[in-house]
Amino acid sequence: MPVDDEQPPFVRRSRRIGFRNTVWLGCFDNIVGNNGTQVEDYLLLVPHGDHxxxxxxxxxxxxxxxxxxxxxxxxxxxxxxxxxxxxxxxxxxxxxxxxxxxxxxxxxxxxxxxxxxxxxxxxxxxxxxxxxxxxxxxxxxxxxxxxxxxxxxxxxxxxxxxxxxxxxxxxxxxxxxxxxxxxxxxxxxxxxxx
CATH class of the missing domain: 3.90.79.10 (Nucleoside Triphosphate Pyrophosphohydrolase)
Structure with missing residues (x-):
């Protein structure tokens, strides 16, 4: 069973902000898995502010x-x-x-x-x-x-x-x-x- 402090199975190589509004940032991440698989422009919505x-x-x-x-x-x-x-x-x-x-x-x-x-x-x-x-x-x-x-x-x-x-x-x-x-x-x- 995985534990919360286990390392993620991928790394983020870069992040590009594609859009923003009053609540969200639309981030496009370049991620690479531990097995070498790569995903460019992985969409992630991240809220503004300190939550x-x-x-x-x-x-x-x-x-x-x-x-x-x-x-x-x-x-x-x-x-x-x-x-x-x-x-x-x-x-x-x-x-x-x-x-x-x-x-x-x-x-x-x-x-x-x-x-x-x-x-x-x-x-x-x-x-x-x-x-x-x-x-x-x-x-x-x-x-x-x-x-x-x-x-x-x-x-x-x-x-x-x-x-x-x-x-x-x-x-x-x-x-x-x-x-x-x-x-x-x-x-x-x-x-x-x-």
């Missing part, structure tokens, strides 16, 4: 009276509507729980009590091409505090589901977003071990 342990995003599962909130979101990458939980970027220097609360309120108009944010661990969104990690949370006993901020492109309607209904939706691939599915399964497991 502790590559933590760049949060996803938060809102829960009220045992029901979970899912949002319809149109994503350009897949060019289709998806069921997702609120999620977004962690600003450089921002604590993940603060980012989770901010995203929850912005995207749903909800907030939760100080003890209502339940950590559900971490995930990597696509670790072959994105240098990033995300933190997952459940926000229990949410309450409405303001109107949703609908300025983010792609946000659609919200709907409340019984947890079993949301899990069944994920089981039949009605939820394809990795952070949403993982948060649902981890929250269900959290409840069963509560």
């Amino acid at each position: 502790l342990d590559m933590l760049t995003g949060v996803s938060v599962l809102p829960v009220v009276d045992g029901r979970v909130l899912l949002m319809r979101v149109y994503r350009l990458g897949t060019e289709r509507w998806n069921w997702e939980i609120p999620r977004g970027f962690v600003d450089p220097g921002e604590a993940p729980d603060v980012a989770a609360r901010r995203e929850l309120t912005e995207e749903t108009g909800l907030s939760c009590s100080d003890g209502g944010l339940v950590p559900l661990g971490f995930y990597t969104p696509e670790n072959s091409t994105i240098r990033a990690r995300g933190a997952l949370f459940a926000a229990v006993d949410c309450r409405h505090v303001q109107e949703r901020d609908m300025s983010e492109m792609g946000l659609g309607q919200i709907e409340w589901f019984a947890l079993d209904e949301a899990l069944a939706l994920a089981d039949r691939s009605g939820i394809e977003d990795a952070s949403t599915a993982l948060a649902l399964y981890r929250y269900a497991r959290h409840l069963s071990h509560g």
Whole structure:
């Protein structure tokens, strides 16, 4: 079994920045494997700023009276509507729980009590091409505090589901977003071990 301090099976010979926007650098790396195989222009997305342990995003599962909130979101990458939980970027220097609360309120108009944010661990969104990690949370006993901020492109309607209904939706691939599915399964497991 490999250990975390084991040497990688390749070396980066060079890096060229191909593009940048307000969040990402698009890097093209020249990598050479220990077996001599070479890949030029290997695409890697690297976030701007100082993110502790590559933590760049949060996803938060809102829960009220045992029901979970899912949002319809149109994503350009897949060019289709998806069921997702609120999620977004962690600003450089921002604590993940603060980012989770901010995203929850912005995207749903909800907030939760100080003890209502339940950590559900971490995930990597696509670790072959994105240098990033995300933190997952459940926000229990949410309450409405303001109107949703609908300025983010792609946000659609919200709907409340019984947890079993949301899990069944994920089981039949009605939820394809990795952070949403993982948060649902981890929250269900959290409840069963509560």
